[in-house]
Amino acid sequence: MSAGRSLLTRRRGNVWVRSGIILLVVFFIWVQMNFLTFTNTSVQNQEYTNESNAIFNMVPSVLHKFLTPRPRNTTHSNGTVINTAYKPILNITEIKKVIAQYNLQQTVHNEDIFGPLQNDSVIIVVQVHDRIKYLRHLIVSLAQAQDISQALLVFSHDIYDEEINSLVQSIDFCKVMQFFYPFSIQLHPNEFPGADPNDCPRDIKREEALIKKCNNAPFPDLYGHYREAKFTQTKHHWWWKANRVFNQLEVTKNHTGLVVFLEEDHYVAEDFIHVLKLMESTCKTSCPQCNILSLGTYLKTFSYYGDPKKVEVTPWISSKHNMGMAFNRTTWTKMKDCAEYFCKYDDYNWDWSLQHVSQYCLKEKLHAMVVRGPRVFHIGECGVHHKKNNCESTGVIAKVQKVLKSAQKHLYPSYLTLTYVSPLKKTKIRKGNGGWGDRRDHMLCIGMTMR
């Protein structure tokens, strides 16, 4: 999930009923984040009249291919124009067939070059929707990461798109696997889990809905709203993908190492695998209660390289520690055993649902080790559900590249120092954000764990 989404759409429940204080706090944080962004990018923009050129200049030329869309037509030497780029658009029936095949075959690309997956290799799972522009930059950053050649890079898609596929399939720097979330809206445009024409409209009153006998009349969320398909997809996809990676793939059967969860609009530092391994070993020696690692932080992130070796040990908080998360099968198995808590909690955010799992189901709550100097950055100014005016801007990417360049000497620490952050005084009992009241969503989600 993107910061934009987490900050702006969480208040989907009844905004007017929810307290103004939350609004104010969110607004304040939002202003702060934008302030942080703007203060630096305006300088950036003066330096470079052409943002794209600036970005290209900071990327090794061998990686430019990942940033450049393939031309749709090439002219053959004899003068004929050949459409080489993409196969014809498939219809839904055909896409269903193709993705069933992908999901069945579980092909690991480049295994012949980089060798089989080791039980302690890092697995990186990227949840991909449709923002190919950001995905290109994520791939460029991954290509430059040390030890990426030993990792398995997995892409979990909820949209079948030829252009994204050909980008992913052009990756040549590590093992790659793709799979496709089969319950997507793309594949079910007029039926659940998409929006069925007989579903109740979001804002209809329950009594009215019951009279109208629309599909989900008895199941509005805790704010009285009915489901909106597009807001439910991300949580379903997240749960499906985690189940698949840990429990359904042949290649991960014996895997006991870390799985890192990224999204298409993230960007990694070149030493992120090094830091991850260091955190893993530091956990074993010094932090038995740590069961989840976090490589990203949202706020104030860009100034923390002042203390590059520092990591925090803290109770896991969904809104702070959901970026660049990593955990192993031990932690996953405990989460999975709490599937009912995850799947029936009336909140459409996967991270808040995980928080609920941690709070009310796990015997040992999620306890995070968090880097002060982030190794995963959020570059998506425009969220999945939020289009701002300037979605084409590459200012944030240029800024991240620049920050990492200037932090170069702080990368690859040889050890970490732990700081303990004590739990919040009072764990608030919090209502969910809604959007997840529909029994069909609960059943679909739970079914993913049974399968």
Ligand SMILES: *[C@@H]1O[C@H](CO)[C@@H](O)[C@H](O)[C@H]1NC(C)=O
């Ligand atoms: C910026 O640079 C890119 C790549 O070199 C080029 O395609 C684009 O036309 C340039 N844009 C402007 C406004 O100069």
Ligand SMILES: *[C@@H]1O[C@H](CO)[C@@H](O)[C@H](O)[C@H]1NC(C)=O
């Ligand atoms: C590519 O070529 C086809 C004909 O082969 C033409 O219809 C199409 O407009 C061309 N597309 C672009 C982007 O040039």
Ligand SMILES: *[C@@H]1O[C@H](CO)[C@@H](O)[C@H](O)[C@H]1NC(C)=O
């Ligand atoms: C040009 O080359 C293409 C690809 O080899 C071939 O399919 C096509 O028939 C040729 N056209 C002409 C006019 O020779």
Ligand SMILES: *[C@@H]1O[C@H](CO)[C@@H](O)[C@H](O)[C@H]1NC(C)=O
């Ligand atoms: C999809 O395409 C296939 C093959 O081209 C065709 O047989 C089928 O009727 C199409 N289905 C729909 C729903 O258009």
Ligand SMILES: *[C@@H]1O[C@H](CO)[C@@H](O)[C@H](O)[C@H]1NC(C)=O
């Ligand atoms: C990983 O596999 C090796 C043999 O391939 C085995 O000796 C080792 O115990 C395994 N490690 C774990 C953590 O399972």
Ligand SMILES: *[C@@H]1O[C@H](CO)[C@@H](O)[C@H](O)[C@H]1NC(C)=O
């Ligand atoms: C997992 O371990 C078993 C037993 O050691 C072995 O037979 C199997 O080939 C391994 N599977 C993979 C995918 O490594």
Ligand SMILES: *[C@@H]1O[C@H](CO)[C@@H](O)[C@H](O)[C@H]1NC(C)=O
């Ligand atoms: C997995 O993580 C747990 C902490 O949650 C740790 O105790 C355990 O040793 C790890 N397992 C392996 C095989 O590294």
